[in-house]
Amino acid sequence: MLNKNDILEIRKDFKFLESTNNYIYFDNGATTQKPKKVIDGVDNYYYNENGNPHRGAHHFAIKSTEVYEGAREKVAKFINSSSNEIIFLRNATEALNLIAYSWALNNLKEGDEILLSIMEHHSNLVNWQFVADKTKAKLVYLYLDDKMQITEEELNKKLSAKTKLFTITAASNVVGTMPDVKEFIKMAKKKNSGIITVIDGAQYVPHHTVDVKDLGCDFLAFSGHKMFSEMGIGVLYGKEELLNSMEPFMYGGEMIEYVYEDHSTFLKSPQRFEAGTVNVSGAKSLGDAIDYIEGIGSENIFKYEEELMKYAYDKMIELPYLEVYTTPVEKRSPVISFNFKEAHPHDVASILDNYNIAIRSGHHCAQPLHRYLGINFSCRASFSIYNTFDEVDYFLNHLEDVRRLMGIGS
Ligand SMILES: Cc1ncc(COP(=O)(O)O)c(C=O)c1O
Incomplete structure (x- = not known):
């Protein structure tokens, strides 16, 4: 599996991370950031x-x-x-x-x-x-x-x-x-x-x-x-x-x-x-x-993202104030949807944004699925190759802050 140094090297390809002072971008299911090579390629095409x-x-x-x-x-x-x-x-x-x-x-x-x-x-x-x-x-x-x-x-x-x-x-x-x-x-x-x-x-x-x-x-x-x-x-x-x-x-x-x-x-x-x-x-x-x-390898990418998601998922399902909607079956995509039992997803996303963490909140263009699950909205963290285990830890710690700020019992 790709190790920490590999990921640190990969992160250097994404200028977004540097220019946003390492903002934690967990909204990759909506859209990913772009490597420099891709952006330069577009520039080169238009220039030449x-x-x-x-x-x-x-x-x-x-x-x-x-x-x-x-x-x-x-x-x-x-x-x-x-x-x-x-x-x-x-x-x-x-x-x-x-x-x-x-x-x-x-x-x-x-x-x-x-x-x-x-x-x-x-x-x-x-x-x-x-x-x-x-x-x-x-x-x-x-x-x-x-x-x-x-x-x-x-x-x-x-x-x-x-x-x-x-x-x-x-x-x-x-x-x-x-x-x-x-x-x-x-x-x-x-x-x-x-x-x-x-x-x-x-x-x-x-x-x-x-x-x-x-x-x-x-x-x-x-x-x-x-x-x-x-x-x-x-x-x-x-x-x-x-x-x-x-x-x-x-x-x-x-x-x-x-x-x-x-x-x-x-x-x-x-x-x-x-x-x-x-x-x-x-x-x-x-x-x-x-x-x-x-260049990285599709399978290497998925294996790493799978480990990252598993690490976050295993910790999140232990938090009593969360409901997690992602399938417990191990073969799954690197997205974790969840709700605080007593907080609106938009509040959760706004508070996390204050800590420089981007997650998605809303119905994720899947209203019939949300209705089927008996909810209207959810929060979603979705991972990509440039996300790290440290970022996940930071995110998990700040879920605790959301709980505290929203006055939810632990
Ligand atoms: C499962 C799935 N299908 C289709 C789409 C639509 O993609 P786009 O908005 O790029 O057309 C999305 C976008 O989030 C998606 O998650």
Whole structure:
């Protein structure tokens, strides 16, 4: 496992930590800080290489095309797909909407079922409500057991001949649950080989090696900004044949083949789904972020974050004034959601902020999950590779201060 010195070296890559005087940033599930290499890469692109890609014959049009398509190849290799299967979008939300608009609206009808879990982020839930409303397909939910897991029995009970789309997050942003998505996809395809499977990888891809061929999913969505890149760049992976059978999501420049007065023909994936001027610097920053992750090793990153989360989790579940909502099952994502039994999460987050600790408070875009847990809001600490055990100790000590300041009994 990475040791203390390794992490201290890694921390030097993140100027944010230095410029904020080592502010304790435990809101990595919302977005990570960016390594210098990624920020410098963006600067370098704009200082030396900027042009509008895929159009024009001059040096900078060509250079920006190389930068953009190079990033696509890097992402494709990162998740073991072909580059035609990688569509650059703004974020995971846009990727999940693309599937809703371009596949689901055209393929679902009354009597069909969309199977999803209660722990989905709104990005992978409200879009399916929209589809259900338009197509009259029915939403069917998978619920968590008392260990915050979705069991195979639950999946088998809810899968039916009517299920046409099955979607689930590979890692919950609230309860940390990491379902065995490979097995779940296998079970869904066994029930009905025509079921389309959609994996929300927003909280999973930043921490794990992903092989889409091995997973067997039809679609995978994730965001760059949660894995050290700029904001404004996200990825939709889709099986090539499926993507090319779908209607475009948006219409305009660069996604067309021929345009006549009354109709047009469209390019294949990925251009088919990337209308208009694209985000070259964002794609480049994601490519550089992937280099950064690979330089440390995805598995090394996760092992370290897992140890950090375990250290914090084991101490937090012993605190009598806290309720912890994260799954007790060891295989989990590095997020710990909790509440003080008698304090509002926003008060907790504000007090911790006074001690230079950033945590998230609110519903974390997962209102149905919070309602299912019988709460409205929670606090969430989420970890990344630059966080330390000392920071966790500091955080734990200041939970005591929150308790004292809020007048809560120990
Ligand atoms: C599980 C999950 N899915 C989807 C998203 C949406 O990501 P974005 O806001 O980058 O589109 C998030 C963001 O927090 C998330 O945690």
